[in-house]
Amino acid sequence: MKPLRLLIILCLAIFLFSVPRPVALVKISKGTPGLVGILKAHQIDVIQELKTCFLARAERDEMASLRTYGISVSVLDRDSRGNEYFLVPSLSPARLSAVSAAGNLKPVEPNLYLFWTDQGDPLALLPADVERKPLPRSSILPFLKTYTRPESVPLGLKLNDMIPAIINQVSRANLRAYVQGLQDFQTRYSTTANCEAAGQFILGFFQSLGLEAGFQPFTIGGISTRNVVAEIQGETDPEDIVIICGHYDSTSGEAEVSAPGADDNASGVAAVMEAARILAGYPLDFTVRFIAFSAEEQGLYGSHYHSAVAREGLERIIGVVNLDMISYTEDPSEDLDVIVNDASWWLAERAGLVADAYTGLAVRKIVDASFVYSDHSPFWDEGYPALCGIEDANPNNPYYHTTGDTVDTLNFDFFEDAARTALAALSDLAQPVRVGYPRTPAGLEAESATYASAFTAIKNVNLTWQAVSDAAGYNVYRSTYPHLGHVKISSSPVSTAQFTDRALEAGTSYYYAVTAVWPGGLESNFSRQVESPAETARYEQPESGQEAAPVIWRWR
Amino acid sequence: MTMKRITLLAVACLVLGADVWGGMNWGFSAGAGLCVLRQKEVQEVYGSGFPVGAQAWTGWGNWKVSVGFEYLSESGQAVALNGGADEFPLKLKASSIPIALYYQVWMKDMFLAFGGGASYCWYEERWEDLDIVTEGKKWGPLLSFLAGYRLSPRWSVFGNIRYEPMPTGKSSLLVPEVKLGGLKIGAGVMFYL
Numbered sequence: 001m002k003p004l005r006l007l008i009i010l011c012l013a014i015f016l017f018s019v020p021r022p023v024a025l026v027k028i029s030k031g032t033p034g035l036v037g038i039l040k041a042h043q044i045d046v047i048q049e050l051k052t053c054f055l056a057r058a059e060r061d062e063m064a065s066l067r068t069y070g071i072s073v074s075v076l077d078r079d080s081r082g083n084e085y086f087l088v089p090s091l092s093p094a095r096l097s098a099v100s101a102a103g104n105l106k107p108v109e110p111n112l113y114l115f116w117t118d119q120g121d122p123l124a125l126l127p128a129d130v131e132r133k134p135l136p137r138s139s140i141l142p143f144l145k146t147y148t149r150p151e152s153v154p155l156g157l158k159l160n161d162m163i164p165a166i167i168n169q170v171s172r173a174n175l176r177a178y179v180q181g182l183q184d185f186q187t188r189y190s191t192t193a194n195c196e197a198a199g200q201f202i203l204g205f206f207q208s209l210g211l212e213a214g215f216q217p218f219t220i221g222g223i224s225t226r227n228v229v230a231e232i233q234g235e236t237d238p239e240d241i242v243i244i245c246g247h248y249d250s251t252s253g254e255a256e257v258s259a260p261g262a263d264d265n266a267s268g269v270a271a272v273m274e275a276a277r278i279l280a281g282y283p284l285d286f287t288v289r290f291i292a293f294s295a296e297e298q299g300l301y302g303s304h305y306h307s308a309v310a311r312e313g314l315e316r317i318i319g320v321v322n323l324d325m326i327s328y329t330e331d332p333s334e335d336l337d338v339i340v341n342d343a344s345w346w347l348a349e350r351a352g353l354v355a356d357a358y359t360g361l362a363v364r365k366i367v368d369a370s371f372v373y374s375d376h377s378p379f380w381d382e383g384y385p386a387l388c389g390i391e392d393a394n395p396n397n398p399y400y401h402t403t404g405d406t407v408d409t410l411n412f413d414f415f416e417d418a419a420r421t422a423l424a425a426l427s428d429l430a431q432p433v434r435v436g437y438p439r440t441p442a443g444l445e446a447e448s449a450t451y452a453s454a455f456t457a458i459k460n461v462n463l464t465w466q467a468v469s470d471a472a473g474y475n476v477y478r479s480t481y482p483h484l485g486h487v488k489i490s491s492s493p494v495s496t497a498q499f500t501d502r503a504l505e506a507g508t509s510y511y512y513a514v515t516a517v518w519p520g521g522l523e524s525n526f527s528r529q530v531e532s533p534a535e536t537a538r539y540e541q542p543e544s545g546q547e548a549a550p551v552i553w554r555w556r
Numbered sequence: 557m558t559m560k561r562i563t564l565l566a567v568a569c570l571v572l573g574a575d576v577w578g579g580m581n582w583g584f585s586a587g588a589g590l591c592v593l594r595q596k597e598v599q600e601v602y603g604s605g606f607p608v609g610a611q612a613w614t615g616w617g618n619w620k621v622s623v624g625f626e627y628l629s630e631s632g633q634a635v636a637l638n639g640g641a642d643e644f645p646l647k648l649k650a651s652s653i654p655i656a657l658y659y660q661v662w663m664k665d666m667f668l669a670f671g672g673g674a675s676y677c678w679y680e681e682r683w684e685d686l687d688i689v690t691e692g693k694k695w696g697p698l699l700s701f702l703a704g705y706r707l708s709p710r711w712s713v714f715g716n717i718r719y720e721p722m723p724t725g726k727s728s729l730l731v732p733e734v735k736l737g738g739l740k741i742g743a744g745v746m747f748y749l
Contacts, residue, residue, distance in 0.1 A: 535637070
């Protein structure tokens with residue numbers, strides 16, 4: 001008997017240890033100070049940031065560790081292996097019950113649900129006109145930071161006197177023609193031949209402007225579709241990229257046959273096309289990429305594909321201006337909602353300042369990481385700053401996702417203002433090269449040398465850039481905020497293409513830009529911005545200035 | 557903080573008022589030492605420390621109480637964390653009042669004493685070329701072992717090993733909590749009234 005018992009115990013042990021441990025999908029509530037640091041210290045597989053929480057994959061012991069800090073962790077799905085999850089908005093009770101009948105539906109936040117199925121294709125089970133955002137498959141943990149957002153920051157960067165001339169070229173007739181042209185495809189639902197033809201139409205337009213343009217094909221659910229991408233190479237630092245984008249696919253209750261999608265989102269694509277037409281005639285400091293995404297309505301697949309490729313290629317994306325529904329308004333004094341996540345706060349701030357300076361259109365800045373149903377959101381997941389420009393964060397267009405979303409329902413006063421504001425924001429980031437001014441210094445780099453005493457640490461930041469041949473000197477600017485609030489730190493122009501900013505607080509991030517100056521005092525555009533990141537502790541702890549988490553040793 | 561002040565006052569009263577109790581002796585000692593095995597990161601900045609100090613002793617029987625004053629002044633150099641070539645001289649000053657209770661045993665003319673207590677430390681670190689000063693004060697524990705030899709009825713020499721970490725409660729890029737002390741080895745002379 002004894003050997004038999006031993007054998008049973010051995011088999012049981014082998015069985016128990018060979019069964020993979022379930023990895024649950026969990027909701028981790030925000031609110032605990034130093035939460036990001038704790039998540040990093042424990043290497044939690046965070047896959048989505050929302051307004052009030054993070055969604056993550058976690059094993060039981062990881063959940064227990066987080067709970068020791070008083071963090072609220074709740075399980076959404078006990079075993080997440082192999083499951084594909086979608087965030088969906090709050091729907092009418094009838095639609096909610098229809099969706100929940102098709103699969104699992106769990107509330108995550110007010111007006112936000114998580115949908116998944118245990119079997120079958122969740123994409124096929126979700127009604128075509130329901131907004132959805134698939135949860136990323138890879139961790140977003142490396143991109144998470146704690147941001148300090150001030151109440152208000154001055155722009156700190158110079159206004160570019162070419163921008164008014166640029167935005168004044170926005171033509172209402174052109175916007176109408178582009179929307180009409182896209183609407184004429186009857187439907188642009190991603191899986192249809194009409195959508196393919198619409199893509200060809202947009203590509204032909206970009207090519208007619210003489211831009212470098214092409215398709216970016218990708219596959220979803222066995223169906224191939226394609227983004228349309230065009231570029232104007234920057235003259236100063238072409239590897240620094242500003243993106244303006246919108247999705248050209250459309251949907252409705254009869255998506256396969258009729259989805260005119262004038263407001264959603266021929267309007268956004270029209271603004272992108274008009275921006276391309278106008279900027280094609282201007283040299284710019286940085287590269288501008290114009291993108292019309294496909295498969296947004298299926299789940300942001302086009303932008304997901306593009307942003308993932310960009311991240312893989314370590315592309316330097318300064319910012320993304322995503323336009324989605326910018327032409328319908330019931331209220332004549334409509335403002336443009338600009339929605340960002342915590343990491344992109346500066347982009348909304350800057351868009352607001354730019355609108356004040358150039359167009360006068362009221363911009364409503366909204367920081368809401370739960371606003372995920374458009375093409376900016378996959379860029380957030382890849383750690384890129386992105387904003388969504390939209391007529392209303394809660395669309396009030398009665399024709400939304402219906403066959404009635406046609407060009408005759410649009411408000412072209414608002415549409416033109418929104419397109420001009422988007423172009424101003426884009427131009428502000430990409431910087432038109434000004435004639436009669438010094439060239440913009442290229443290739444700015446920052447290198448920090450940190451020195452520590454027992455208690456404090458300082459850093460010297462050494463800046464280098466390429467000399468501008470006819471420059472009398474250079475001004476150096478610094479800010480503690482990205483792309484905002486720069487102040488001149490060189491008392492007089494420095495004569496060489498090098499500057500060392502000394503004895504700075506090592507635990508603070510600093511952002512630099514330089515300009516070239518001519519003898520008469522004329523100053524160039526700002527160079528690209530470089531960051532000297534905050535030094536982090538040389539021992540294992542969450543983040544500088546926050547409470548330390550214990551060192552975690554774990555077998556993987 | 558109030559409790560700490562009361563404790564300090566109580567111990568001072570105990571020591572200074574001890575002569576009203578019969579059979580208690582007074583003594584004084586002075587010495588210097590070497591602070592080794594301090595935090596490696598602090599040592600990289602300042603090297604080993606050389607504190608000097610003086611103490612007053614009293615007690616009864618085998619029990620002794622001591623209160624002292626110790627001073628440490630060091631020059632150092634900021635550590636370059638990522639290859640910088642600049643030099644930033646530093647100055648550290650730390651003063652402490654160690655208060656300890658010892659159990660002392662005599663073996664002919666030799667004595668051994670073991671004790672423990674607390675020390676109140678205040679410190680200042682200054683970047684000499686920059687306007688950066690860090691100051692603070694904090695209580696910390698101490699453990700001490702002392703061995704001595706009586707040269708005459710009034711004079712003794714002694715050596716001691718003391719563990720006095722001098723925690724500061726402050727974190728830095730280098731360590732979660734900066735500790736200015738460590739294991740101190742010293743020697744000195746003792747005088748009995």
